[in-house]
Amino acid sequence: MMPVTSYLALGAILFSVGLYGVLTKRNAVVVLFCVELMLNAANINLVAFSKYGLYSNQTGQVFTLFTITIAAAEAAVGVAILFALYRNQNTVKVDRYNSLNG
């Protein structure tokens, strides 16, 4: 039997890679996609605990369905905000968005 720890470790590694991408990438689209990767890593944990655990049942998959829905809405709104920003600032580099800089 596969222990649950392997799946949790996979989720942790993917989350860390996504976090590093969010912190270092300069293209705003790639930053958005790295956020999606982090959400996916969390989903792996939910599905893993729906199979392994003391009171494990299929409810974890229901939660994952809701998370995927929210993530899709987040991606759509994020890309829309990005287009509006691109039209105003004419760049997609996240470190150029400094109009709130004092």
Added chain:
Amino acid sequence: MIEMNGEFIAFLILSIMAIGGAVFMLNFVRVVHMVLSLAFTMLSIAGIYVLLNAEFLAAIQVLIYTGAVSILMLFGIMLTRHRDQEAEGVRPWHKFFSFVGVAAFLGILLHTLYRTPFTEETADVGRFSVDWLGETVFKQYVIPFEAVSVLLLVALVGAVILARKESKS
């Protein structure tokens, strides 16, 4: 110790594919390649869902992530400026400190995970079914379901309004 069985080998291959896609995403220079390799990662995660007896979620993952979200991000790249590549060595210290911070975070996380005594019990996998999933979503979780549908509608309208060209007035 983990015995070598089919599930373990499949998990090993799928997780290497997923992590490899994510790491390649960090190293690619062109933005389109990054999105494609991350789509590959999402596809591998769908395989992980199949291993965890969540076949419906695997189908949803392929539809939403490797299909819809990847295409959305490709649209986002194509409609903005994508010719300029990731500049190298602009802020080396920023990259270094980010790497150290994330590595420390991952180290603490893995250390905690491998020290925690998780139970060996497994759910009754034979009773997992799409029927049960649908009944639960539409009976027990019907109010969150409706709330999510309203949220999706609001997000759709909001995205259209945000991305629309502003009028002259």
